[in-house]
Amino acid sequence: MTKKAPYIVPIGPIHPALKEPVHIELTVVGEEVISAEFTPGQTHRGIEWMGLSRNPVQIIHLTDRICGICGVTHSLAFARAVEQIADIAVPERADYIRTIIAEFERIQSHLLWAGVAAHELGFDTLFYLTWRVREEVMDVIECITGNRVSYDIIQIGGVRRDIAEVCTEQIRKCLDNYKGLFGKLKELFLEDTVINSRCKGIGILSFEDAMAYSTVGPTARASGCIADLRVDYPYAAYGDLNLKPIVPTVYGHDVNGDTYDRIVVRIFEIAQSIEIIEECLTNLPTGPILWEEKVAKILAACKKTEGEAVGRHEAPRGECLHYVAMDKADAPIAWKVKASSYSNLHVWPLILKGAQLADIPIIVASIDPCISCTDRVAVTDVGAGKTKIFTKEELTKMSYEKTRRMQK
Amino acid sequence: MTDKILSPESVTDRLTTILGAAVISSRIQTRAEGKEKRENTNIWIMIQRDVVHTAVEELMKIWYPHLSCIAGYDKGETSPYLRVQYIFSIYGGVSASEYMIIFSLDVPKSDARLPTITDLLEGAEFTEREKTEYLGITIDGLAPATHKFFLPQDFPDNIYPLRKDDKKIPGTMVKDLWARGRPPTQFDGSEE
Amino acid sequence: MKLTTSFNRSLWVFHFNSGSCNGCDIEIVASLTPRYDPERFGVKLVGSPRHADVLLVTGPVTNQMVDRLQRIYAQMPEPKIVMVVGTCAQSGGVFSTSYNLAGPVDQIISVDVYVPGCAPRPEAIIQGVVTAIAKFERLHGSAKQ
Structure with a gap:
């Protein structure tokens, strides 16, 4: 038979x-x-193709909508590429605000992921719990940017909104709350018997494969590749911070590269993000938040330049890269988006x-x-x-x- | 592979010496952000198409590189060339010392071919296939694709989205949704 | 609005993503979670269009999704309501000039409720569902006469 x-x-x-x-x-x-x-x-929506007939400020709004979860990732990477071509200096305060909002995005994205992972395992109670907790960070994001998803906060040469006093208070309250919750989150995700038995030893990605396939972000780090752009390739305010990439050994066990390790990395990155935001908030410099407030002037500066550059950002899912080439025209002559999941x-x-x-x-x-x-x-x-x-x-x-x- | 971290200049020198006349130009670009203005480095090397495989091989002798992606664009409607960039980074995992190394090369449209680098880096297949679909570049040494990876399966043949010449997206494919129809502006308030 | 017999059977929603950026989709899930909790009224997402009263569509409808959208719509039992969430489902939004789009949604199937926003807040999505309930009541009322 x-x-x-x-x-x-x-x-x-x-x-x-x-x-x-x-x-x-x-x-x-x-x-x-x-x-x-x-x-x-x-x-396929042909986003890169559409970008070739729009100017950089219009593309910023398009980049925000490449992915609904990474509301700041793509726009930050794109803005950094254009700023390098046009030689635009971003004010320090804007660099810090970018970092803060990028880290909030990491928290919301990891919580979202954790909830979905729990759902996939049939642990719906935990799914609802993490999503309830996530609403708090969404409130903070809304307070800072005015929107819950697709923030549109990045502009070429800075950010479009400052962090107001009222937000600072809310941010601190939210972070304190999360610090209290972290222990519980760790216990629920990492010590639960079922999650342990369902996730340990399955979906293994070896270190060699992770390198040969150029994987990025938590997926790579869970397999032992200690690559994190925030540490290796300082940009925005990350250069001022003393960061260490999170690898599964933080939880005191060997690197296996399995599904469980990917949970470990993401859960601990939430804690890391909380620390980064606190440090940035304490050291937040004063000053302008934009290189130039008038959009027409930004566009004029972009139109005058030629050259090519890459902008990178460590998104919640890993390296996001935008390659842009400009040639004295309104629209770029080339735009390549490399999203993290790519x-x-x-x-x-x-x-x-x-x-x-x-x-x-x-x-x-x-x-x-x-x-x-x-x-x-x-x-x-x-x-x-x-x-x-x-x-x-x-x-x-x-x-x-x-x-x-x-x-x- | 050497364990010592080379400076951007010596990486550039090493590659330009080995590749010799095939290097057309090279430049080092730095950018500093934040309060402390710690620099990050991008090395741009323009090479001849024939040496791209050798260039990647030599790069791998310096450090096991991370291939972000292969980017590419059409240089213009009248230009006979496509420009392709191999975007790598080395020294990943070493705090604040990662460099990007970008090999740029021109590919003539009349003979749009590139050698595969999957024998060196397995993961390159994905992004190489993307170049075939978006720009119409044939990758030598890669088995023909059984299906499309990036474009819809029923996407017309011989049209490449990122081309600007006669193989570009025809205007007939674009339906301006904004002009086609929008919801009624008047809200009837029937929920009361 | 008062509860009528049409509410005996709570609204079940089938979510169809026709190529959106996921922003709306996340907000739809967020609006089901404990803070808003429409499940206490029996409003929930279901996995099959055959169980659904409301078809919730996000995204500007790519060429490949046209046929699927029509088939899903045909599979739903009457009476049914189509609700579109997000700007790009209504006019293409930032994607309106793309070469691979066939939308917007109301050019393909008839739409009853529009929830604009990019992305709309969970409150707006719930408001859309409430509007759908009102429409069901009207349909119900006219059926009785």
Whole structure:
């Protein structure tokens, strides 16, 4: 009997949050994944192409909307590239405000991720808890920037809004609150038996692969690559701080590069971000927040220049890079966006190999792409030619059932 | 690989000496931000297309590099060249000493080909495929793609989004959504 | 607004992302979490359009999503309400000049409730759902007569 034909499981089609939406195709035997292939690109909007007919200030608003979670990441990287070309000096206060808002973004993004990871494991109580806690940082972000997502706070040459006195108070209150919560968060995520047994030793990305695939951010650090742009390549206010990259050893165990390590890195980065914001707030310099207030003058300065530059920023998910080339015109002649997940998605085939079907949601989620990737899953029985459609719900249900089995 | 951290100048010298006449130009760009104005360094090296594989090989002898991505653009409607940048960084993980090393090269549109560097860095495949789809550059040594990675699967052949010449996006593909229709401006207030 | 029999069966919402930047999608999930908690009224996200009363669409609709959007709409039982969330679903927003878009949503399926904003706050999204309830009541009322 040759009933054990390999099954093809397409997961997807898309999640458009990233610039590179993804569709994964898994070949499975029984419950085990033997190979995985993926296809991004179904909700391609041609953002780079649109940018080539807009001026830098217009592009700033476009960059804010490349990804709804990274509201400041892309605009910061793009602004830094343009500032280097046009030789615009950013005021110190603006550098600090940029750092503060970028770190708040990291907190909200990591909390969002932690909640989603808990949801994928079938731990919905924890999902709701982390999202309730997350609302507090959203309030602070709203207080500083005026919007909850897509902040639009970055401008070429600085930031568009100052941190008002009333915000400072709210920020301190929020940070104190988080410091109190951190112990609990650590306990819930890192000491829980089920999370331990579901995440340890699965979705392993070796150090060698992490290097060869040029992975970035928490995904790389969880595999032991101590790369963090904030430390290695000082920009904005990060050069003034004494930072150390977070690797899984902070929690006092070896680097395994598994899903659990990725949780460790992200949870501890929340604590690191709190410290960074406090330090920046204490040392916040006074002075202007913009190189030039009049947009027309910024545009004139951009129009006069020529040259090329790269702007980088360590986003919550890792390195974000924008390459811009200008040639004495309103619009740039080249604009390349390298989002953080661009460097991380292509390790999916490696980390999914050998995994169990029920572990797919958490492994896919562990590199922090946008989660609803697993929209629709179809299992094709190659031998019998039958197709069974799995929805994301069913896949998540399988994941839940596995959790239940382990609890027994 | 050497363990010693080389200065940006010596990295540039080393690469220009090895690559010889294939180096067209090089420059070191620094940028300082924040209160303490600690500098970060970008090294730009313009090379001939033929030596790109050697250049990456030599770079790997200095330090295991991080490939951010390969960027590229069309130099203009009338220009016969595409410009491609290989964006690397080295000394990642060493506090405040990471440099970016960017190899730029011109690729003629009439012979748009580049060698693959996946034999050196496996992860380069993803970004190399992107160049094929966005700019129409054939990557030698890479198996033909079974499907598109970045563009929609039903995207027309022989149109490359980032090209500015006759292979560019035709105007007919652009539907101006703002002009096509917008919601009614009057709110009927029926929720009361 | 008073509760009528149409509220016997609470509104179930199916969320369809047609190519948005994810900002709206996050706010939709945020509006379901404990601070706002519409689930106490039975408003919740469901995984299948066949269970849903409201189709919530975000994003400017890429060419690939047109067919999927129409199919999902057809799968929903009557009476149904379509609610679009976010500026780009209504006019393309910053993406309006892209080459791969077929939207906005109301050019493809008929839309009942618009929630503008980039991205709209959770309160605005909940307000949109309340507007949808009002519309259901009107539909219900006219069906009775």
